[in-house]
Amino acid sequence: MEFKEQLKQYQLLINNELEKYLRKQDCPEKVLNKSMEYSLMAGGKRLRPILIIATYEIFKNDKKQCMPYAMAIEMIHNFSLIHDDLPGIDNDDFRHGKPTNHKQFNEATAILAGDGLLNQAYMVISKDLINTKAQDLKDKLKVFDEFSSAVDRMIAGEYIDTEYEGKQITNEYLEYIHKNKTGALLRLCVRTGAILAKVNETDLEKLTNYAEKIGLAFQIKDDILSEEGNEEILGKPVGNDKKLEKCTYVSKYGLQGAKEKLDEITKEAVEELEGYGDKAKFLKELALYIQNRNK
Amino acid sequence: MEFKEQLKQYQLLINNELEKYLRKQDCPEKVLNKSMEYSLMAGGKRLRPILIIATYEIFKNDKKQCMPYAMAIEMIHNFSLIHDDLPGIDNDDFRHGKPTNHKQFNEATAILAGDGLLNQAYMVISKDLINTKAQDLKDKLKVFDEFSSAVDRMIAGEYIDTEYEGKQITNEYLEYIHKNKTGALLRLCVRTGAILAKVNETDLEKLTNYAEKIGLAFQIKDDILSEEGNEEILGKPVGNDKKLEKCTYVSKYGLQGAKEKLDEITKEAVEELEGYGDKAKFLKELALYIQNRNK
Numbered sequence: 012m013e014f015k016e017q018l019k020q021y022q023l024l025i026n027n028e029l030e031k032y033l034r035k036q037d038c039p040e041k042v043l044n045k046s047m048e049y050s051l052m053a054g055g056k057r058l059r060p061i062l063i064i065a066t067y068e069i070f071k072n073d074k075k076q077c078m079p080y081a082m083a084i085e086m087i088h089n090f091s092l093i094h095d096d097l098p099g100i101d102n103d104d105f106r107h108g109k110p111t112n113h114k115q116f117n118e119a120t121a122i123l124a125g126d127g128l129l130n131q132a133y134m135v136i137s138k139d140l141i142n143t144k145a146q147d148l149k150d151k152l153k154v155f156d157e158f159s160s161a162v163d164r165m166i167a168g169e170y171i172d173t174e175y176e177g178k179q180i181t182n183e184y185l186e187y188i189h190k191n192k193t194g195a196l197l198r199l200c201v202r203t204g205a206i207l208a209k210v211n212e213t214d215l216e217k218l219t220n221y222a223e224k225i226g227l228a229f230q231i232k233d234d235i236l237s238e239e240g241n242e243e244i245l246g247k248p249v250g251n252d253k254k255l256e257k258c259t260y261v262s263k264y265g266l267q268g269a270k271e272k273l274d275e276i277t278k279e280a281v282e283e284l285e286g287y288g289d290k291a292k293f294l295k296e297l298a299l300y301i302q303n304r305n306k
Numbered sequence: 307m308e309f310k311e312q313l314k315q316y317q318l319l320i321n322n323e324l325e326k327y328l329r330k331q332d333c334p335e336k337v338l339n340k341s342m343e344y345s346l347m348a349g350g351k352r353l354r355p356i357l358i359i360a361t362y363e364i365f366k367n368d369k370k371q372c373m374p375y376a377m378a379i380e381m382i383h384n385f386s387l388i389h390d391d392l393p394g395i396d397n398d399d400f401r402h403g404k405p406t407n408h409k410q411f412n413e414a415t416a417i418l419a420g421d422g423l424l425n426q427a428y429m430v431i432s433k434d435l436i437n438t439k440a441q442d443l444k445d446k447l448k449v450f451d452e453f454s455s456a457v458d459r460m461i462a463g464e465y466i467d468t469e470y471e472g473k474q475i476t477n478e479y480l481e482y483i484h485k486n487k488t489g490a491l492l493r494l495c496v497r498t499g500a501i502l503a504k505v506n507e508t509d510l511e512k513l514t515n516y517a518e519k520i521g522l523a524f525q526i527k528d529d530i531l532s533e534e535g536n537e538e539i540l541g542k543p544v545g546n547d548k549k550l551e552k553c554t555y556v557s558k559y560g561l562q563g564a565k566e567k568l569d570e571i572t573k574e575a576v577e578e579l580e581g582y583g584d585k586a587k588f589l590k591e592l593a594l595y596i597q598n599r600n601k
């Protein structure tokens with residue numbers, strides 16, 4: 012199957028599955044539920060759940076096993092977006108071309124919708140654990156543990172990003188922010204798929220390397236797009252990082268240097284998957300997709 | 307042992323144990339860690355973790371088993387306080403006689419500190435589950451599941467409370483708010499202690515009844531104190547509910563009626579514990595403490 016078609020199929024699968032977790036009943040908190048649904052179904056790329064499923068599918072076919080974790084990660088991702096957009100943090104009015112949660116509803120609702128989505132992720136995990144057979148519990152508990160640790164890192168990364176906004180920071184801090192704010196969750200996704208598929212230590216290490224490399228590539232590409240992307244396609248202004256004197260991979264290596272770094276790291280990510288042949292075709296192409304995306 | 311002394315001992319035990327979970331290391335997010343510590347150690351009554359431990363101790367002696375869950379519940383309680391106090395929700399400047407988290411730090415830090423504490427609670431649970439022997443896993447997974455569901459209810463209750471602030475609401479909604487916003491977590495505490503102590507269904511039901519009754523008593527007493535408490539002891543203004551025409555147990559039953567309701571429900575709570583004799587002495591006195599507190 013063509014990569015783009017496969018990507019679309021994954022997105023469809025995830026959107027259909029997420030529908031099952033939406034709360035449609037008439038209850039006193041129905042507006043809160045609507046606001047959680049608003050962000051969850053706002054049309055994200057579903058990169059994180061796709062990483063879980065696609066990694067799992069290198070080794071196994073019954074993707075049902077990893078679906079609850081794919082749902083949980085998308086809830087966590089959306090919790091972080093809602094809270095990052097709040098007036099007290101980034102104060103953003105638009106996301107995916109729509110008003111942010113607090114603009115569409117109000118600030119109190121957005122705070123609680125974020126809280127609700129983070130907590131719902133753990134509800135999904137707890138319900139899955141309760142229904143898990145004894146022989147699979149050890150792996151799933153490891154996944155739960157990695158989830159909570161990765162979210163902890165994500166929150167720390169977001170905090171530092173916020174604290175240093177508009178200030179000059181060292182390269183060391185820049186890498187620390189990215190490693191935690193976006194890297195930890197991408198790494199978690201690949202590891203979740205791998206652990207649920209019961210891979211051995213060598214495979215887990217290779218896949219973790221792949222995840223860390225695409226996480227870094229994702230960030231470098233973000234910085235390049237912020238410098239020279241198409242404002243209309245991106246849906247946000249270009250060139251702001253320079254104005255704010257933000258420390259980015261572009262300010263660090265120059266535009267050309269950043270592009271070379273992106274190419275190099277993408278090549279390395281793909282190489283980590285060499286041993287899996289055609290089974291890893293989608294993940295290899297996903298690395299190229301991250302490298303070449305225009306939004 | 308005298309009730310007051312036992313209460314103090316429990317509080318000391320909990321504070322000492324919480325110290326172990328504080329992050330003191332020098333790291334880029336150290337101010338975030340400080341703000342989590344600030345709220346967690348701000349001097350709450352520790353009612354929720356005490357409920358877990360005291361319920362467990364009716365049946366068993368090795369309270370070590372329930373300590374991680376006692377820690378997790380206090381983290382969750384403090385997460386909810388930090389977010390409730392935010393400018394976007396209740397906009398409170400003081401709690402426990404100290405500046406609220408966003409006043410002491412800033413709004414972004416307070417949002418992320420709340421997120422961090424909610425997530426840390428699940429980190430504590432995941433670490434405990436990983437180290438749990440197979441024969442105890444079923445009970446602990448049930449506890450994890452009840453945790454995530456109770457937090458879900460707490461967030462829903464907070465949402466409705468926020469949505470209806472300053473508006474007239476029905477008795478039905480008033481009860482729904484209390485049942486979810488404060489009741490669900492108190493109920494969770496007692497059930498957690500009971501489930502970890504491996505009680506039978508009859509005991510679990512009795513203890514759940516006790517929990518629901520003290521939850522209701524707690525709320526009625528809150529409403530009475532808001533009407534006729536001592537402002538200095540309470541640390542907040544008295545009589546505001548009346549001014550705001552808030553629907554409370556006092557506005558519903560009158561001051562005398564609310565007091566009678568409080569006495570009646572406290573008596574019923576104590577009766578639920580009759581069968582446990584002296585072992586439940588502390589929990590019985592805790593119900594009287596809730597009834598007679600002046601702050």
